[in-house]
Amino acid sequence: MEFFEFKNIDRPQKGDLLLSEPLLPDINFDRTVILLCEHNEEGSFGFVLNKLSILKVDEVLQEINSFDTSLYVGGPVQQNTLHFIHDIEHLRGGGQEIMDQLYWGGSFEKLLDLVQERKVDKNKIRFFVGYSGWSEEQLQQEIDQNTWIVARGVHPSYIFNTPPEKLWKDILEKMGGRFKVYANYPSDPKLN
Known part of the structure; x- marks a missing residue:
């Protein structure tokens, strides 16, 4: 079942x-x-x-010791910080909406309570150490230099349910055209 139709965009926005x-x-x-x-x-x-x-998350946070879920490297900036994105109704009020049904952050104390009460679906939350950041206009400059491909149209369930090792290739294939060709580029062109 498809939840989206990816579209290539020149100007990014939150949620892309x-x-x-x-x-x-x-x-x-x-x-x-x-x-x-x-x-x-x-x-x-x-x-x-x-x-x-x-x-794993429970290896870096003693407060969340019974929650064995993956931890992702969100980017090279401030890797001593922990962040989470989610679609958990009880955390939405304290979080910032990224798109419909997807939020960043929220009350960490409430999250701990929900974990202890076993009310957190591991398929609706992701944890990250660090993040990726750009100064004003920097990201657009990188996009204009063809460093990034911007895709719009994702559904949060796709983010949470697609295996991370397949994500990059799968999205490019779904975008079709030249992007489908990119999905099959070898990691090292010299080995082609």
Whole structure:
């Protein structure tokens, strides 16, 4: 069942996905998919959706010791910070809406209570260490230089339910045309 139809966009907005172009030489963003959580005249930030940490959430947070779920590397900025995106009704009030049914943050104390009460569906929340950020106009300059492909039209359930190792390729294939060709580029063109 399809929840979306991805569209390529020249000007990003909050809720869009940024896909690194296939031959981006920056190891921090090699074949990454970033959820854009904010984009305005002051700058932009988001979280890498497909880069798993070697640790689990309950290994970095003692307060959440019974919640064995994946931890993602949200980006290279402030990797000593923890963030979460979710579609949990009881946390929406304290979070910032990214798009319909998807929020960033919220009351951490409320989250802890919900985890202890076993009322958090692991398929409706993702945790990140660090984030990806851009100063004013920096992201648009990178898009204009073909560093990023901007995709619009994702449904939150797709973010939570698509295996991270398949996300980048799957989105490009669904976009079709030249993007479908990008999805099959070898990681190292010299090996082609």
